[in-house]
Amino acid sequence: MRHNLSVLALVAAQAAGIAGPALAAPAGEFVVAVHQEPQDLAAQGAYKEINAPGLRNVLETLIATDPVSGEYVPILATAWERVDEKTVRLTLREGVQFHDGTEMTAEAAARAISFIWSPDSAFTIQEYAGPGVMSAKAIGPLEIEVTSTEPDPMLEFRLTLTGISSAKQIEESPASHFSHPIGTGPYVFDEWVRGQYWTASANPDWWGLSAEDAYGETTRQFETLRFVFRPEGSARNAMVRTGEAHLATNPSPEDCDAAEGNDGYSCVTGPxxxxxxxxxxxxxxxxxxxxxxxxxxxxxxxxxxxxxxxxxxxxxxxxxxxxxxxxxxxxxxxxxxxxxxxxxxxxxxxxxxxxxxxxxxxxxxxxxxxxxxxxxxxxxxxxxxxxxxxxxxxxxxxxxxxxxxxxxxxxxxxxxxxxxxxxxxxxxxxxxxxxxxxxxxxxxxxxxxxxxxxxxxxxxxxxxxxxxxxxxxxxxxxxxxxxxxxxxxxxxxxxxxxxxxKGYLIRDTFDYTFGVDHRFLAVNVTPAEDS
CATH class of the missing domain: 3.10.105.10 (Dipeptide-binding Protein; Domain 3)
Structure with missing residues (x-):
C-alpha cells in the first residue's frame, strides 16, 4: 500500500525547500475526527474516552493501563504499594509542572483526587466508585496516601481513571475546570469551539521528554492536535479519505471494506x-x-x-x-x-x-x-x-x-x-x-x-x-x-x-497503538516505517 509523507516529514521538507504533497490539515497538526463532542473537559472526564475524546493528552493519571500488556504502569506516580485493604501509598514523580506553571506536589495531587471523588462534586465518575468514599492526603513532599472508607481491592484501578489537574485552578477558578483543562500532559489545551472542535499544543516542558520511563513515543510530537466533532460516519470517513483528518473513530464495516480498496488510508480494528x-x-x-x-x-x-x-x-x-x-x-x-x-x-x-x-x-x-x-x-x-x-x-x-x-x-x-x-x-x-x-x-x-x-x-x-x-x-x-x-x-x-x-480509519503515513480501552494518546501515534 502506498504511503505519503508524514506531517512531520512534510514540515521538514518544506523547510528545506522541497515540495511535498499538500494536506488539508496545517503542517504539524494531527487531526482526529471523533464521533462525539465532549460533554465537558473536566479532569473527572479522563475516565470516559467515549464522552471526552482525547482528554488524556492534556490530563494525566498517577498510573495507567499499558495498551499492550494490560498491566499497570507508572505515569505521574513512580511507585505504589498497598498499606492495607483501604489504602494505597504512592510516590510521585519529581519535577512535574502543571500547564499553569504550578508544581505537582503531593498536596496538589491529593487535592485533585479528593475533589474528583468527593460525592459533593457529583461527577459522573461516581459510577465507577467503590464500596466507600475515596480521598487522598499528602504524607510527604512527594508521597500521598489514597484511602477508601471501606475495604476496596480496586483502588489502583480507580486511580487509572483519575485525571490530575491543577490544584490552583480547583481552588481559584473551579468553573473554568469544566471547559479549560489544566493538566501535566504532553499537550496543553488551547481552545474549545463549541460544535466544531477542540485543540491542544505540544508541551515543551512535558516531563516525558527527558524521563527514561515515559510512556509512548517521546522523540516526535505534533505541533498541535485538533479533535473535530463529526457525528456522521460518512463525514469522518471523507475527512480521512481526502487527507483532511489523519484518524477517524468508529468506522462502520462498510467504511473498513472501502478502505481496503483505497490508497492513502487503512482501517485498523481491535477488541x-x-x-x-x-x-x-x-x-x-x-x-x-x-x-x-x-x-x-x-x-x-x-x-x-x-x-x-x-x-x-x-x-x-x-x-x-x-x-x-x-x-x-x-x-x-x-x-x-x-x-x-x-x-x-x-x-x-x-x-x-x-x-x-x-x-x-x-x-x-x-x-x-x-x-x-x-x-x-x-x-x-x-x-x-x-x-x-x-x-x-x-x-x-x-x-x-x-x-x-x-x-x-x-x-x-x-x-x-x-x-x-x-x-x-x-x-x-x-x-x-x-x-x-x-x-x-x-x-x-x-x-x-x-x-x-x-x-x-x-x-x-x-x-x-x-x-x-x-x-x-x-x-x-x-x-x-x-x-x-x-x-x-x-x-x-x-x-x-x-x-x-472498535476500529479507526488512519492515514497510511502513521501507525497507531491502542488497547482495549481505546484511549487516544498522540504519543502512541508514530510515523509508519515505510512512509
Whole structure:
C-alpha cells in the first residue's frame, strides 16, 4: 500500500525547500475526527474516552493501563504499594509542572483526587466508585496516601481513571475546570469551539521528554492536535479519505471494506471493553406493566441478537451478561437469551389474562445520536417488539436531551414511564464490580449524584450482597460477583445487546497503538516505517 509523507516529514521538507504533497490539515497538526463532542473537559472526564475524546493528552493519571500488556504502569506516580485493604501509598514523580506553571506536589495531587471523588462534586465518575468514599492526603513532599472508607481491592484501578489537574485552578477558578483543562500532559489545551472542535499544543516542558520511563513515543510530537466533532460516519470517513483528518473513530464495516480498496488510508480494528445494552426500566419509577417479569422476559426473547450484532458490525453476541470471559465474576454457565417470538407472545398473553395492562404499555426505545448506528438499532428493536405485540416509540436524541433523562432525577420527573435506553458503555476494570454497582444498584431519588444514578433496577437483597462482594478480593470476590451476575440473568433488567470491537480509519503515513480501552494518546501515534 502506498504511503505519503508524514506531517512531520512534510514540515521538514518544506523547510528545506522541497515540495511535498499538500494536506488539508496545517503542517504539524494531527487531526482526529471523533464521533462525539465532549460533554465537558473536566479532569473527572479522563475516565470516559467515549464522552471526552482525547482528554488524556492534556490530563494525566498517577498510573495507567499499558495498551499492550494490560498491566499497570507508572505515569505521574513512580511507585505504589498497598498499606492495607483501604489504602494505597504512592510516590510521585519529581519535577512535574502543571500547564499553569504550578508544581505537582503531593498536596496538589491529593487535592485533585479528593475533589474528583468527593460525592459533593457529583461527577459522573461516581459510577465507577467503590464500596466507600475515596480521598487522598499528602504524607510527604512527594508521597500521598489514597484511602477508601471501606475495604476496596480496586483502588489502583480507580486511580487509572483519575485525571490530575491543577490544584490552583480547583481552588481559584473551579468553573473554568469544566471547559479549560489544566493538566501535566504532553499537550496543553488551547481552545474549545463549541460544535466544531477542540485543540491542544505540544508541551515543551512535558516531563516525558527527558524521563527514561515515559510512556509512548517521546522523540516526535505534533505541533498541535485538533479533535473535530463529526457525528456522521460518512463525514469522518471523507475527512480521512481526502487527507483532511489523519484518524477517524468508529468506522462502520462498510467504511473498513472501502478502505481496503483505497490508497492513502487503512482501517485498523481491535477488541474493546465497550458494550451496547438496552436498559429497561424496572426501578421505583417504571410503568407498572414492567414490574411483571413475564413482560420483561417477553421483551428480551423478542430480539434477534445475532441480527442486531450483524447490523452493528464489528460486534459479537454477549453470553447473557455485560462482559467477557476474562472478567472477574463472569458466569460461564450463562448463555444469551434465545430469540423466541412465540414465547414472547405466549408470556404477554398470560400477563394480559391476569390483568396486566400490556396493551397500554408503550416502550420508548431511545438512544443518543452520537452512538454509532443507534438509529438503525433502535428501529430494528422497535420492529422486533412490535412483531410480538408490544407498542413502541422510537427516539434518537441529542446528548443534552438524552443525558438528563437517563439519570434518576429524570426518571422521577417522567414517572411512570417505560424506557429502554440503547447506549454504549465501557468497563475498563476487568471485572464485574463497577458494572454491577453503576447499572444495577437501587437508585436513590434523594441522591442523584450516587454511583447508581442511572440504574433501572431495584432489589434490596441484591444491594446487600453487592455491598459485601465489593469488599472482597481474589476467589471470594469472583464467586460473589458470579452469583450476582447469575441472579440478574433471571431478573431481566438490562439487555446485553452486543460486545463491541472498535476500529479507526488512519492515514497510511502513521501507525497507531491502542488497547482495549481505546484511549487516544498522540504519543502512541508514530510515523509508519515505510512512509
Amino acid at each position: 474493546s471493553d465497550a458494550y451496547l445494552y438496552g436498559r429497561l426500566d424496572q426501578s421505583l419509577h417504571a410503568h407498572p406493566a414492567l414490574e411483571d417479569m413475564r413482560v420483561r422476559k417477553a421483551i428480551f426473547h423478542a430480539l434477534d441478537y445475532e441480527g442486531i450484532a450483524d447490523l452493528i458490525g464489528l460486534a459479537s453476541v454477549p453470553q447473557g451478561q455485560l462482559g467477557t470471559p476474562d472478567m472477574l465474576g463472569f458466569d460461564e454457565d450463562l448463555s444469551q437469551y434465545d430469540y423466541d417470538p412465540a414465547l414472547s407472545r405466549q408470556l404477554l398473553e398470560e400477563a394480559r389474562a391476569d390483568g396486566v395492562d400490556v396493551d397500554g404499555l408503550v416502550v420508548e426505545v431511545v438512544g443518543r445520536n452520537t452512538t454509532p448506528r443507534v438509529g438503525s438499532v433502535t428501529e430494528v428493536i422497535g420492529f422486533f417488539l412490535e412483531q410480538v405485540g408490544i407498542n413502541t416509540e422510537i427516539n434518537v436524541q441529542l446528548p443534552d436531551v438524552f443525558n438528563p433523562r437517563v439519570r434518576i432525577k429524570g426518571y422521577a420527573e417522567e414517572a411512570p414511564r417505560a424506557m429502554m435506553q440503547v447506549h454504549v458503555k465501557q468497563n475498563a476494570s476487568g471485572e464485574f464490580g463497577t458494572n454491577l454497582l453503576g447499572n444495577y444498584a437501587c437508585p436513590d431519588i434523594d441522591d442523584p449524584s450516587g454511583a447508581s444514578r442511572s440504574s433501572v433496577h431495584c432489589n434490596p437483597e441484591f444491594d446487600a450482597k453487592l455491598a459485601k462482594a465489593l469488599t472482597l478480593a481474589g476467589d471470594d470476590r469472583d464467586a460473589a460477583l458470579k452469583e450476582l451476575v447469575g441472579f440478574l440473568h433471571g431478573q431481566y433488567p438490562i439487555i446485553p445487546l452486543a460486545l463491541l470491537d
